[in-house]
Amino acid sequence: MVRPTPPHQPRLGWDPDSEDPQRHEPHEDGAFDDADHNGFDDTGDNDPVRVRVNDESKVSRVDTGQLQETPLPGGRFSSWRQRRKAAKAESSENDTEQDPDDPDTVVAFPRSSHRRRRRKRLLALLTALLLAALFVGIVFFSPLFATRSIDVEGARLTDPQNVEQALQRFEGVPLTRISKEEVRAAVGDVPQVKSVDVVLEPPHTITVQLHERVGVATVQEGQDMILVDSQGQQLASYGEGDRPDVPMIEGGRDVLSTNKFAAISEVLAALPASVLTQLDSASAPSESSVELTFVDGRKAIWGDSSDSELKAQVLAALASDEETAGGSEYDVSAPLHPTIK
Incomplete structure (x- = not known):
């Protein structure tokens, strides 16, 4: 089957320069010559095809008032994209209309939220530092x-x-x-x-x-009596008539640096105040033999400084008990077996 050639295309083998151009010109009424109604030469081998051409009278015009707007295709993304394109087109038109050298045409971009947050944090930090400096100045340097x-x-x-x-x-x-x-x-x-x-x-x-410090004894220095604690620290000085109620240690101030004083002071430090205030003097013939003398003349043989707390309790009981208070000498060197004379 041979397909016809459309009327707007020349037939095969046709040379437009070899024929009369007026032959194919339409008449005033828009019709061609009879030989051209089929678009081919009658002498051709192909079967003729007749083409009917409608004139303008048969074309109906469309009323634009009856047209309806076609909805945008797609969903929200398509709608957003269309609006975005329209905005860009409008922006480009405005840019072409304005003078690029005019400062009014410069569009200031809005500051980002990150920069605003950073500025707020910096402002808050500076405020906190200022308040801290003010607080330090008031508390540490103001009157x-x-x-x-x-x-x-x-x-x-x-x-x-x-x-x-x-x-x-x-x-x-x-x-x-x-x-x-x-x-x-x-x-x-x-x-x-x-x-x-x-x-x-x-x-x-x-x-x-x-x-x-607690004064436990006195030593004589000239006319003065010097109060000392158990470590030999000098606490106060008194006249001979103002001597405090503590025993006196013979030897003066020089005895404070000896081992005898260390033994005596350890004994005196263990005594309760009720016994200490009754003593007149304390001596140590040797480091292992400490003797105490009461104001009324009674004596106490202490021995060495071992078991000082137990010895102090036994001596306090013997010195205050009515049955034993009349004794002249108390030997507490063996505190579990004391003797009375």
Whole structure:
């Protein structure tokens, strides 16, 4: 089967330069010559095909008012893409209309949320640092917490003025800049003080509680009697008529550095106050033999410094009991088997 050649294409073997161009020109009514109605020469081998051409009168025009808008294809993404394209087209038109050298045509991009958050964090950090510096300045350097009062308690052997003088350098200093260790170190130079409790009471007070050394004996130095503790620390000086109620150790101040004094002081430190205040003197013929003398003349043979606590309890019981209080000598060198003369 031979397919016909469409009317808008020339037939095979046809040379447009060899024929009369007017032959194929349409007439005023839009029709061709009879020989051209089929688009082929009658002398051709192919079967003729007749083509009917509609004139303009048979073409109906479309009423544009009856047209309906075709919905956008696809879902939300397609709609977003169409709107995006329309926005870009409108933006490009605006850019072409404006002068690129005009500063009003420059579009400022909005700041990102990350930069805003970073700026807020930086502002918050600077505010916190400023408040911290203000707090430190008020608490540590302002006179708001300055020391104005120093209270000394527990001073018997110690002159309170000596302690206050030792702590004078803390006056006017804020309590927040004073440590308890510094106060203890300052009071530690006072010879009568063994330990110190410090209480910092805002806003302006330092309270110092003294724990003084305990005097256990006196030694004679010229006309004065010097009170010493069990370690030989000199606590106070008295006149001969003002001697405290503690025994006297012969040998003067030089005896404080001997082993005899160490043995005697260990015995005296173990005695209760009820016995210690009744003693007149203490001596040590040797390091293993300590003797005590009461004010009324009674004596106590102590022996060495072993079992001092038990010996002290036995001697206190013998010296206070009515049946044994009349004895002249108490031997507690063997505390489980004491003897009385």
